[in-house]
Amino acid sequence: MTVLTTAAAAAVALTSQAANAAPSEKPTKDEVKAKVDKLYEDVERATDKANGAQAKQEKLEKEISTIQDNVARGQEDLNELREGIGLAASAQYRSGGIDSSIQLFLSADPDDYLDKAATLDQLSSQQVEALKKIQEKQRTLAQQRQEASEKLEDLADTRETLAEKKKEVQSKLAAAQKLLNTLTAEEKAALDEQETRASRDAGDRVDLGxxxxxxxxxxxxxxxxxxxxxxxxxxxxxxxxxxxxxxxxxxxxxxxxxxxxxxxxxxxxxxxxxxxxxxxxxxxxxxxxxxxxxxxxxxxxxxxxxxxxxxxxxxxxxxxxxxxxxxxx
The missing domain is CATH 3.90.1720.10 (endopeptidase domain like (from Nostoc punctiforme))
Known part of the structure; x- marks a missing residue:
């Protein structure tokens, strides 16, 4: 019984405190303006970050497109070089068999093949030059594909940053509008008049002469x-x-x-x-x-x-x- 009485008393006390608590005061026009101005500063910073991300995204997209075009053209060149070696092998086959060096090339990576000096001795100067071109083209293509891969990862991160900053801008704008909505029509008109007057006075003072x-x-x-x-x-x-x-x-x-x-x-x-x-x-x-x-x-x-x-x-x-x-x- 004592426990129930104590609990009831506590409940009554809390109810009394809530009833006597001062209601939250509505922010003044100047307080709202100060908070809104701060939010707009935040909006501009977030917008600037979004603009930077947007510019970076466009730059990366152009760079990736260029690299991919280069890779496509490089692959075509590589295919032509390989086709030339293939024709040489066919000619050798028709004349009595494929040279062991050509045969080795056709079944192995040129990098590994060209590292073998003894093998080079078995090739004509024209074949050596062709294989070197293939080797160089393969290395270039590998580097370009790696660069494209890295830029694609960067692009994905940049797009994520852009989306986050756009979301932040919208959130700050919504918060500012919510604050402005707490003002009466008269208070809003007073703020607008204050800003209009300041802008008009500033414009009147401009004299480039x-x-x-x-x-x-x-x-x-x-x-x-x-x-x-x-x-x-x-x-x-x-x-x-x-x-x-x-x-x-x-x-x-x-x-x-x-x-x-x-x-x-x-x-x-x-x-x-x-x-x-x-x-x-x-x-x-x-x-x-x-x-x-x-x-x-x-x-x-x-x-x-x-x-x-x-x-x-x-x-x-x-x-x-x-x-x-x-x-x-």
Whole structure:
């Protein structure tokens, strides 16, 4: 009886605590924005990794295709060389029997055969040359087949990485959207107005007449990026209808006749690193531990593809994140 009474008392106490516990507070608009901004940073990093995996996959597929074509052609050449030796054997047979050296070749590996110096003495110079060609072709084919096999394994790993990063992007985007859904319509409108005002003010401050571009190609890239204002951010986008951050910078420089790599992690090595005080319009600017890249437009302003749900726009460097360094192409 005592045990039952004690258990009942404990249950009542727990019920009372639950009833008196303070309800979980709804995050404020600013807290939601901070969390969403962090998620979007993660999205950009995952997108960049996915872009890198995508580029590697395409490169490997081309390399594998080339190797396989070479192997096919090499096999045809090898077959022709073997056919030539076979014809020589047939001619010898018709004239009174197959030379022992030819007979040995037809039944053994040329590598093993050519290692026997005594056997070579029994061959004509033409036959020696033919066998050496066969030996070289077989070695080349073996190396190419091994290289293709290794690249196919690398390709399988790369495809797995790409799938994982795409899945991570979708997961982060879903988490961000879930947070945004906790805001009221008024709170969402207030956030949108805050960002629109910051973007508009940044655009109004751009005046390339006050700051000389780093180079003609930098000026051309900046002009190209400017022409894309209003195009949506899409993870993996590389133009001309949508962009992610590094997709925009790559596309802009391509319009200036300059080829740069696809991701922020590689674009940092496409030019000369410079500090903030050295920035000139057209320079690449990196933020958030290589999590983001844009084009410096002058007056402490960047034109960039910000993050999902937004469009290519001008924005003050102070609102983008932690500046890392610039790169002059």
């Amino acid at each position: 006050k700051e000389v571009p780093a180079s003609e190609r930098g000026a051309a890239a900046l002009a190209a990026a400017d022409s894309q204002q209003g195009k949506p951010y899409v993870s993996g986008g590389s133009g001309p209808n949508s962009y992610d951050c590094s997709g925009l910078t790559q596309w802009a420089y391509a319009q200036a006749g300059v080829s740069i790599s696809r991701t922020t992690y590689t674009q940092q090595n496409d030019g000369t690193k410079i500090g903030r005080s050295e920035l000139m319009p057209g320079d690449l600017v990196f933020f958030n531990n290589l999590g983001h890249v844009g084009l410096y437009a002058g007056n402490d302003t960047v034109i960039h593809a910000p993050y999902p749900g937004k469009v290519v726009r001008y924005e003050s460097m102070s609102t983008i994140g932690s500046f890392q360094f610039g790169v002059r192409i």
